[in-house]
Amino acid sequence: MDRIRIVGGKQLNGTIPISGAKNAALPLMIASLLTDQTLILDNVPRLADVAQLQRILGNHGVDIMAAGKRSGDHEYQGQTLHISAANIIDTTAPYELVSKMRASFWVIAPLLARMHEAKVSLPGGCAIGTRPVDLLIMALEKLGADITIDGGYVIAKAPGGLKGAEIDFAKVTVSGTHVALMAATLAKGTTVITNAACEPEILDVADCLNKMGARITGAGTPRITIEGVAKLNGARHTVLPDRIETGTYAMAVAMTGGDVQLSGARPELLQAALDVLAQAGANITVNNDGIRVTRNGAGIKAVNVETAPFPGFPTDLQAQLMALMTRADGNSRITETIFENRFMHVQELARFGARIHLDGETAVVEGMKELRGAPVMATDLRASVSLVIAGLAAEGETMVNRVYHLDRGFERLEDKLSACGATIERISG
Ligand code: EPZ
Numbered sequence: 001m002d003r004i005r006i007v008g009g010k011q012l013n014g015t016i017p018i019s020g021a022k023n024a025a026l027p028l029m030i031a032s033l034l035t036d037q038t039l040i041l042d043n044v045p046r047l048a049d050v051a052q053l054q055r056i057l058g059n060h061g062v063d064i065m066a067a068g069k070r071s072g073d074h075e076y077q078g079q080t081l082h083i084s085a086a087n088i089i090d091t092t093a094p095y096e097l098v099s100k101m102r103a104s105f106w107v108i109a110p111l112l113a114r115m116h117e118a119k120v121s122l123p124g125g126c127a128i129g130t131r132p133v134d135l136l137i138m139a140l141e142k143l144g145a146d147i148t149i150d151g152g153y154v155i156a157k158a159p160g161g162l163k164g165a166e167i168d169f170a171k172v173t174v175s176g177t178h179v180a181l182m183a184a185t186l187a188k189g190t191t192v193i194t195n196a197a198c199e200p201e202i203l204d205v206a207d208c209l210n211k212m213g214a215r216i217t218g219a220g221t222p223r224i225t226i227e228g229v230a231k232l233n234g235a236r237h238t239v240l241p242d243r244i245e246t247g248t249y250a251m252a253v254a255m256t257g258g259d260v261q262l263s264g265a266r267p268e269l270l271q272a273a274l275d276v277l278a279q280a281g282a283n284i285t286v287n288n289d290g291i292r293v294t295r296n297g298a299g300i301k302a303v304n305v306e307t308a309p310f311p312g313f314p315t316d317l318q319a320q321l322m323a324l325m326t327r328a329d330g331n332s333r334i335t336e337t338i339f340e341n342r343f344m345h346v347q348e349l350a351r352f353g354a355r356i357h358l359d360g361e362t363a364v365v366e367g368m369k370e371l372r373g374a375p376v377m378a379t380d381l382r383a384s385v386s387l388v389i390a391g392l393a394a395e396g397e398t399m400v401n402r403v404y405h406l407d408r409g410f411e412r413l414e415d416k417l418s419a420c421g422a423t424i425e426r427i428s429g
Contacts, residue, residue, distance in 0.1 A: 164189030
């Protein structure tokens with residue numbers, strides 16, 4: 001199993017190109033199931049989760065062609081996928097595939113909308129909490145699906161097709177909103193989703209669906225209206241830049257000090273996180289090529305933060321902020337409001353000598369002058385990268401084990417950081 005070795009203590013200086021967003025690329029690929037024509041996606045990141053979803057879609061009979069590099073392409077440029085679901089040969093998503101990646105459960109929506117049936121394994125729990133799918137099932141039932149659970153599978157049927165409905169989410173849910181949105185595009189009549197998630201990835205998927213002929217208004221706000229259409233077409237769409245990757249590297253620079261241009265980043269996708277970083281003492285400037293982050297000389301200031309749905313501070317940056325706060329001047333409080341168990345990084349950060357106390361859903365971080373490198377590992381993707389951030393600033397050597405978590409969501413992490421002067425390398429095997 002690959003590991004990442006870091007020798008900490010170097011500043012980061014240079015340019016980091018930001019990849020396409022994993023959490024938009026996955027639902028966009030799933031949306032290809034809604035049409036028998038080809039969907040072309042540009043700027044798809046080269047990630048383990050994308051490769052896994054390619055396998056899952058392949059199982060339904062979807063053909064995917066990944067275009068190779070073209071002359072003039074930047075070395076980090078994402079791939080272009082030509083996805084054709086002309087013939088769906090299987091409407092079952094088996095346990096062996098769905099259990100490896102939660103988002104693959106979302107295939108239930110386009111399969112049900114287009115094929116009027118789907119049998120999808122329940123995704124099960126995961127390292128950051130129980131993560132149920134009750135709200136997704138509620139949304140599909142509102143749209144007229146008949147749903148039973150048998151043998152660990154959700155079996156959904158809508159023999160006459162789905163029908164437009166009013167769907168009010170009791171809790172803001174990204175997965176619920178994606179599923180309701182995709183399913184409603186082919187439902188008969190009008191669907192109104194209230195208390196919808198406003199994450200930029202929802203808007204990106206809605207933009208793509210509209211290019212495919214869907215009639216969606218209000219995406220990116222809590223109220224989305226969808227006029228169902230009989231059929232969707234092929235389209236071409238570019239995946240938006242990854243705001244979590246952007247925020248992660250911004251935190252890394254705030255941690256080590258230095259001067260880094262985050263090329264292709266869009267500040268409006270993570271304003272809350274940029275505001276927190278500025279409060280913590282980083283200088284953030286926006287320019288034509290993205291975002292420039294610097295911290296020279298000044299120390300890191302302690303901040304108190306609560307995670308929240310967009311446009312609030314994202315839960316997917318909570319672990320990285322906690323790593324940064326381990327070296328702040330004073331105590332900070334970080335409260336996780338989205339997932340009930342997203343503090344797996346706390347005990348690993350302690351291996352660097354960090355002092356963090358958990359008080360229910362709040363972590364109190366006692367900032368200290370120095371961290372010391374250590375062997376560490378984490379059980380989810382964002383927790384893993386928080387250990388990389390700590391390692392970049394820690395004295396001596398850090399070995400991050402279980403790198404496959406990082407490969408799920410960060411494209412060429414070690415290359416991007418070493419190009420900015422970090423001592424970081426992948427050790428294979
Ligand atoms: C998406 O997960 C992201 N995944 C997550 O990123 C992200 O952390 C999360 O949104 C919140 O922003 C993808 O986009 C692929 P939710 P999702 O439905 O959609 C509860 C990463 O590291 N809930 O908004 O699964 C749920 O348990 C990943 O890239 C129900 O109770 O999140 C949670 O507490 C991790 N019932 C809250 O809602 C349901 O039916 C928000 O979950 C569905 C969700």
